[in-house]
Amino acid sequence: MIDLLFNLALAGKLYQRIADHKGNVHLIHTVRKDEFDSLNIFEKYAFIFETFWTRYDFGEIANSYIFSRDPIDRVVETIAFSKPGEELRSGAFSGYEMDDPIFSSYSVIIQYLDYFGLCTYIPVVENGKKLTKYDDRIEAVIPTEFGVKVCKILAEYDILNWNIPWLKKNGLYEKNISDNSHFGVDLFSQLMNVRGRAKASRSRKRKHKRESVPFYKLLEPVFPEGVLNKTVTAEIHKDVEGNYVFKVSLGRGVWRKIKISSRHTLEDLHDAIQMAFDFDNDHLYSFFMDGKKYSDNAYHAPLLDEGPYVNQVRIGELDLYEGQHFLYFFDYGDSWEFDVQLLQINRDEPLLKKPEVIEEKGKAPRQYGYYYDDDDEDDDWGE
Structure with missing residues (x-):
């Protein structure tokens, strides 16, 4: 969790690295951190979750440079169509009981979603403890009511396509996309055809194209009414001339x-x-x-x-x-x-x-x- 939050703080540009005259690297907070501090707790959650979903390198989740985003897709879609409190066991995500990496090699996905409150999980234990202190295998995943609602939104808007490291890796990232948390429908409509999601009907595409919705606003249905009013918008310009x-x-x-x-x-x-x-x-x-x-x-x-x-x-x-x-x-x-x-x-x-x-x-x-x-x-x- 420390590693996750450290990387999200950098990915969200709340902090930046600098080096002193001896080359020692330090972190300094940015104006975005000041703006983040002014948010209420719901808005802070929405910003951190958006940073995770759009800017965290999903390849790092699986600790493998050949990592595919398909496991993330399967987890979101499975939770979206599950019942809160239902125990999902091996085979629930892959369809193959004996070969479901979500419960072993990709279990860190579940651990991160547990941190965000989308599910809980039961680790594999033997005689009351893990097999080893390094063993992260999972026996069951339990979606929360909040998690089912969030995953339905993620699946509906196809926000999985908004992960910037993945877009860059596949040559799909447009540099003119706002850097201020307003990825909205423009990016969605660009990418629907790129990934060829057959389940997205033409009427649904037209529906989403009518208006651009900031990411944090998509989460409004799962939070108390009126609590999501703003997000971090201050820009940290990346281009440094010289x-x-x-x-x-x-x-x-x-x-x-x-x-x-x-x-x-x-x-x-x-x-x-x-x-x-x-x-x-x-x-x-x-x-x-x-x-x-x-x-x-x-x-x-x-x-x-x-x-x-x-x-x-x-x-x-x-x-x-x-x-x-x-x-x-x-x-x-x-x-x-x-x-x-x-x-x-x-x-x-x-x-x-x-x-x-x-x-x-x-x-x-x-x-x-x-x-x-x-x-x-x-x-x-x-x-």
Whole structure:
């Protein structure tokens, strides 16, 4: 729960990361946090739940970069058509009693929905305790009356399509969508055809297209009348104009400092790194923004099967903070791992037209080690 709330506070932009002059990272609260503090308890719940549903990376829920959103769909639809207090056991979500991952590998979904009050659950225990302290298997899921009502709304409006990390990963996110909790019907109508939900009739589409409804207003039927009046609307602009100085390191004592403008893309940064280290730019690559290889928080080379892609995002849109580290992973075969650190953002300079290498240290390795001559065997790069 601590991990969940920490990530929701960042995803909702109630707090931002900053680094001090030593590179130590801290959190500072934003004007959105001040606005959040002024909400009543029902409005706070609606904002946190909306942040979870629209901005939390569902891939992180299952702790797997190959995670599909289908389990989330099944959980919501099953609870929506269940009876409050009914015990749902293995097979209730998948239809296969012996193979229902909601009760094992994806049980964290239920734990999160339990936190939001949509259900409770009975853990698997033996002799009065869990099999191990790490065992999160579930024996039964019990929808609450509140949970059934909320899930009916989620299923009706197809809000599952409004998860921004998923939209970005699938190249469906429109940058002109408001960042102020008013995703509304415009996004809904765009995506109904993309996912091809046959159950959505034409009349239903027309019904939803007549007006744009902020997310928190959709929850009004399940709360006391008149308590949902506002949400967090203050904007935290992501685009930070200026020239960015990155330190790109490879091995001990081998690094290049690259200056690049906020209007350049991650693809431009990739090209600059390749030139700075004299590589051949002949393989696929990814930027993992949390520094975790194969995480979902990534931007990929355009030729990879899944986005988001490096040519779709500018440096200034990444919401980077000075001192931040991320991973540039080049060549999925030979696995070159570059540590990239943002040293500073120069906001008062004219924007560079082309990236520049402004400082370097150490001899870069040859990209293909098997091309070494005998005379190169003692070439101890990076020492």
